[in-house]
Amino acid sequence: MNKPLRIGVAGLGTVGVGVVKILSERAEFLSAASGRPWKLVAVSARDASKDRGIDLTGVRWESDACALADADDIDVVVELIGGSEGVARDLVEAALSNGKHVVTANKALIARHGIALARIAEQKAVSLNYEAAVAGGIPIIKALREGLAANEISSVAGILNGTCNYILTEMEATGRDFADVLKDAQALGYAEADPSFDVGGIDAAHKLAILASLAFGQEVSFDDVEIEGIENITAADIKFASEFGYKIKLLGIATRGVGGIDQRVHPTLVPTGSPLAAVSGVFNAVAIEGDRVGQLVLEGRGAGEGPTASAVLSDIVDVARGLVMPPFIVPTDHLKAPSRANVERRSSPYYLRFNAADRAGSMAEITRALADASVSIERIVQRSEGRGKSDGRLPVVFLTHETDEGSMRMALKHLSKLEDVAGKPLVIRIEDSGSR
């Protein structure tokens, strides 16, 4: 039998515990699958006394995670601490620099420092694997790094945050509003006490930045992701969308735009019946368009102990089998510099909702404002049932024809000057990417 693979795990939260469990329960299989025994040599976590329900007999405990990076008896460091800076970053950097393979579930770290870390990994000819960082148990990194290497990718669109998808699904099912459902999600453990990372779209943006780099062969560039969360979506919007034949999903979308790569996370109307519209609850899904493969959709659980640990283990299997590849498919010096599409030139149909005075002439003014900005209307819906909630004003919803973003901004400027329009209109893009 070949040399054992010696593993160090940093971070024993939910996922870390899941990883340690699989290492022990599937030891024989994993060893057969990779042609060498696996050995958990050391772990590191904050509290050594806590009972985590796992047997760590014979496993060294390091109070300083970075000691794993220096240990002579460790081949692969599994980083499950989290956060783009601090210990997690120091550990991964040191481990790679010391010629150790790294497996991580840390999306923030890869989204912000992935390229710098990949450079070290390439120099040292070791692996930097991060399957668990995006979409939990869905093998999406493997699909892009390996499975689709023959393809030019034209678009990646995904439901990348289970918390948001759970909230939107619940809002749709129950007709309740955002704040209300969020509270429930927090009680159920589906949302954090501070939910802003999830519902604000940051988490999805971290994942999208990673996918975009793999899909388009350019350096990961989180700062170029345009981000909008789901906080302003109301139950009424979901109902309107449904009447029009759409569902509202928080999508991360990356495409080739005018002048660069277009990366954005925002609520989106997707056609009912499209694969992404059918993804409900805490599930994640990613739809990829490749020139050879056509559309490929992968759907599964995006978080939780089992799915995330499953992804971490698949990364370790690759290391154990001796596969070392450039972390971003091609060596970093082959990646293009970050680019950003001209968003003014980006175009799509739009959903537009606001409250307007219920008086003769008001609709004429509004439609004139839209027309002056070259925004062409496909459908208008006005409902009296919303009256009263909004000072005698009525909710009005417009679906537009394909409109470029510059025109839409102009239209919003015009609308803001109308006395009959109350507050800031809610604007949601309509996307057919991800539909069959």
Place this chain on the structure above:
Amino acid sequence: MNKPLRIGVAGLGTVGVGVVKILSERAEFLSAASGRPWKLVAVSARDASKDRGIDLTGVRWESDACALADADDIDVVVELIGGSEGVARDLVEAALSNGKHVVTANKALIARHGIALARIAEQKAVSLNYEAAVAGGIPIIKALREGLAANEISSVAGILNGTCNYILTEMEATGRDFADVLKDAQALGYAEADPSFDVGGIDAAHKLAILASLAFGQEVSFDDVEIEGIENITAADIKFASEFGYKIKLLGIATRGVGGIDQRVHPTLVPTGSPLAAVSGVFNAVAIEGDRVGQLVLEGRGAGEGPTASAVLSDIVDVARGLVMPPFIVPTDHLKAPSRANVERRSSPYYLRFNAADRAGSMAEITRALADASVSIERIVQRSEGRGKSDGRLPVVFLTHETDEGSMRMALKHLSKLEDVAGKPLVIRIEDSGSR
């Protein structure tokens, strides 16, 4: 730069031509992704004079495919000839025996001789990669061999034949019958002149046998797959199913049954709204249940030049990157011997349709026959609109509660003795596997 990867391609049909195109168009990228240049050294096909729209300047032409297996200047043989015996088998066997890596799209070959070939590959420490053999462009083999290695799989269920799915989708959309739609599919090139391999379920069974082996760690055993095609499905069945909230799909299903692995390909009622029900036209999809990952669904194009060539290329990328693994995840001597579940003990709800005499007492006799076999009825539908077509008899449809297969066989025996029941009932299993 490292040593070039020297490639020989046998078979220049649609897929072979697609592979050669990608080798030339994506050469730079593939070389960067694998750290070594790729070189197409030789090809082999029947007709050297045919214009295939590809440039083969400088590429050696071998009239005998098996010469590729003997050539000193070839590292990987790509077998795209097809068929489980003859040249394809000889070539793959010889190439592996000579220590060359093999990439193949040949499902029949892997379903029938996969284990014997894997033994040779393991002995010689070379790759036997067959991503393109199952579900075209969907990276399902990669998902099972690598991505899900940490999981105990409990079920694999898939739409594995695009021809059948296209026919069923068309029958549903247009209300036309099987024979009619098949003719169109043939004219469009979606079905072969002799369609029996596809519509009879053999092709799907080849693929299922491969997936079942990977999922359950036992030797591939095509002979243990129970196979039923879609030839007896009528437009009326599709309509009835739809009224009950189901779609009819040809599924390949592998599960752990009583006493062994249960492998079967048959028309199946799947709940509308489940991921597999939503898969239409020539698309394929596979739903996997793993103990850690939960449900994972992969959907994409199952055939055609682009998707299949994309899969072949991903297999070559793995070879180029130096990944060599046991073809069936673990070495063949770790695989369990083929086993076959006791089908009498398999159970599911059933859809049952036949024509029955429209007379007083007939339904009493039928329901008595079912009750005597312990088959419990969930729903009965009888329609007068079918009268006349069937000699005054009316179509009757039953949905049963969960019933084991032994009881259903007994029920069918009882029904066959009733004068009021005409012909052989159509029996379709109802499966919730693949539903969320």
